[in-house]
Amino acid sequence: MPYSIPLLKRKSCPLRSLLALTFLLLFCPLLSFSQATDSTIMVAAGPHYLKSPFHRFWFGSHYRKVWAQPVQAPIFRLGQFKGGVTPIQQGGSFQTRNLRLVDAQKREYVLRSIDKDPSVALPKFFQKTFVAKMMRDQTSVIHPYGAFIVPTLADAAGVYHTNPQLVYLTQDKALGEYEGEFANMLMLLEERPDGNWENLESFGKPKDVVSSRKAFEKFIADPSHQVDSKRYLTSRLFDMWLSDWSRREDQWRWGVAKKGGTTVYSPIPRDRDHAFFKFDDGVLTFIMSLFKPNYQTFDRSISAKNVRGLIKSSKEMDAYLLAYLSEEDFQMAAIELQQNLNDAVIEKALQQWPQSIRDLSAKEFTKLLKARREDLPRAATAFYRLLNQKVHLAGTNEKDWFELKFQPDGKLLVKHWAEEKDEERKLLNQKMFSPAETNSIAVYGLGKSDDLVLSGNGPNKIEIQWYGGEDTDALKVEKDWKITGKKLKLLDEGDGNDYTKGKYINVNEYQPRAKEFDAEGWLLRYRLH
Numbered sequence: 001m002p003y004s005i006p007l008l009k010r011k012s013c014p015l016r017s018l019l020a021l022t023f024l025l026l027f028c029p030l031l032s033f034s035q036a037t038d039s040t041i042m043v044a045a046g047p048h049y050l051k052s053p054f055h056r057f058w059f060g061s062h063y064r065k066v067w068a069q070p071v072q073a074p075i076f077r078l079g080q081f082k083g084g085v086t087p088i089q090q091g092g093s094f095q096t097r098n099l100r101l102v103d104a105q106k107r108e109y110v111l112r113s114i115d116k117d118p119s120v121a122l123p124k125f126f127q128k129t130f131v132a133k134m135m136r137d138q139t140s141v142i143h144p145y146g147a148f149i150v151p152t153l154a155d156a157a158g159v160y161h162t163n164p165q166l167v168y169l170t171q172d173k174a175l176g177e178y179e180g181e182f183a184n185m186l187m188l189l190e191e192r193p194d195g196n197w198e199n200l201e202s203f204g205k206p207k208d209v210v211s212s213r214k215a216f217e218k219f220i221a222d223p224s225h226q227v228d229s230k231r232y233l234t235s236r237l238f239d240m241w242l243s244d245w246s247r248r249e250d251q252w253r254w255g256v257a258k259k260g261g262t263t264v265y266s267p268i269p270r271d272r273d274h275a276f277f278k279f280d281d282g283v284l285t286f287i288m289s290l291f292k293p294n295y296q297t298f299d300r301s302i303s304a305k306n307v308r309g310l311i312k313s314s315k316e317m318d319a320y321l322l323a324y325l326s327e328e329d330f331q332m333a334a335i336e337l338q339q340n341l342n343d344a345v346i347e348k349a350l351q352q353w354p355q356s357i358r359d360l361s362a363k364e365f366t367k368l369l370k371a372r373r374e375d376l377p378r379a380a381t382a383f384y385r386l387l388n389q390k391v392h393l394a395g396t397n398e399k400d401w402f403e404l405k406f407q408p409d410g411k412l413l414v415k416h417w418a419e420e421k422d423e424e425r426k427l428l429n430q431k432m433f434s435p436a437e438t439n440s441i442a443v444y445g446l447g448k449s450d451d452l453v454l455s456g457n458g459p460n461k462i463e464i465q466w467y468g469g470e471d472t473d474a475l476k477v478e479k480d481w482k483i484t485g486k487k488l489k490l491l492d493e494g495d496g497n498d499y500t501k502g503k504y505i506n507v508n509e510y511q512p513r514a515k516e517f518d519a520e521g522w523l524l525r526y527r528l529h
Contacts, residue, residue, distance in 0.1 A: 060282030206255030397447030
């Protein structure tokens with residue numbers, strides 16, 4: 001079985017060749033040699049990440065040994081997978097190379113490179129400099145096989161997931177025009193959450209899967225379309241347990257299902273590249289982490305500070321989708337996760353790794369996953385409080401009614417009704433907000449004529465703003481309404497709104513930017529589009 005030795009492609013020099021050969025013989029288990037059979041290959045994901053002690057001191061040890069450890073991977077052939085698949089599109093983010101495949105049933109899969117190269121995002125001038133080398137070197141912060149233990153953990157947690165497989169893409173004429181770009185690569189193969197996956201349990205058997213953009217547009221346009229917010233909460237706490245900080249809207253897809261008269265969207269997380277991130281174990285990377293709070297390291301704890309960094313890329317989405325859940329909901333989700341992610345589940349998940357990878361990582365992961373599990377309730381509390389300091393409540397493009405009922409103890413009950421396609425109004429959401437947790441609440445009516453209804457009797461301790469949005473909106477005051485404390489601020493965009501000024505009501509003329517408070521504008525404003 002031949003070894004491939006690309007390191008000797010230099011001009012002939014006897015002394016250099018002798019030294020190189022000696023090095024290869026001594027350290028061949030750590031290098032990117034491939035030992036192949038007809039069906040498998042022994043290969044390392046990234047031996048180039050092995051560095052000297054001096055380099056590791058400054059730039060971190062990360063997962064360098066794991067990247068350099070050879071593993072056995074099955075050889076992937078397009079004609080043998082799912083009865084034959086066809087490549088249809090090359091894609092990926094700025095650092096990962098992707099190839100989309102489709103089978104005869106029109107289901108899509110994706111091949112994603114295990115190794116990354118973030119330096120391609122640099123201007124061309126910098127791509128051949130030390131800056132590019134340092135950027136690529138930091139790919140070692142990612143565990144190359146972390147994604148493969150997630151499905152077992154996600155099943156136990158009640159979180160939907162893809163089912164990644166480790167494969168080696170060899171020379172294959174079926175790749176067609178993509179053969180030159182993708183042949184001879186170690187890759188992750190998984191389902192692409194899009195379209196009909198009604199036979200896949202790990203997606204919830206949905207007949208349709210859509211992008212975040214399509215899902216959010218539906219939530220805003222039609223009140224009969226709703227998110228499964230409790231499942232999303234469980235998924236987000238699970239992300240924190242994995243220290244997966246890169247969870248922006250494109251990292252999610254949404255399974256669509258009809259439940260009575262409501263269309264429910266269930267979250268399907270994808271792309272676990274940044275789970276188990278290990279960044280701050282070098283002098284320079286530790287200093288850098290102080291300025292990049294989202295670069296959260298997979299360590300023993302999930303503190304409030306960690307949570308702040310873990311939600312940095314997704315805070316607006318989290319706040320929107322979890323706006324009406326209570327702190328009790330957050331705690332119950334955390335406790336349920338603790339119970340479901342028991343020691344046996346962790347051990348079973350780690351068995352998904354090849355023995356050589358378990359030898360390097362299993363002991364550390366067992367210790368850290370158990371320790372982080374104990375912190376889940378604390379993380380849930382921090383998560384809830386961060387999202388509820390400044391609250392944004394959005395209506396829909398149908399007629400909405402928001403009732404603010406002031407309580408004697410200073411709390412505020414918010415109820416949101418909406419009219420579904422000219423039918424009777426329906427109570428969509430309600431929540432009791434406490435001034436101990438919430439500093440301000442902004443309410444957005446968005447499309448059509450909307451009503452803000454004030455009721456109750458008590459002090460107002462929360463700053464409240466009302467943006468009616470398009471068409472003629474109205475302020476209605478119930479007979480029992482009587483408050484003290486902070487005034488309500490109503491922003492009047494001058495399209496015939498019926499806003500009555502009062503002792504505790506300020507009406508301010510306001511000129512919104514184009515489409516700022518219709519559905520599309522609201523999504524753009526809060527970076528959800």
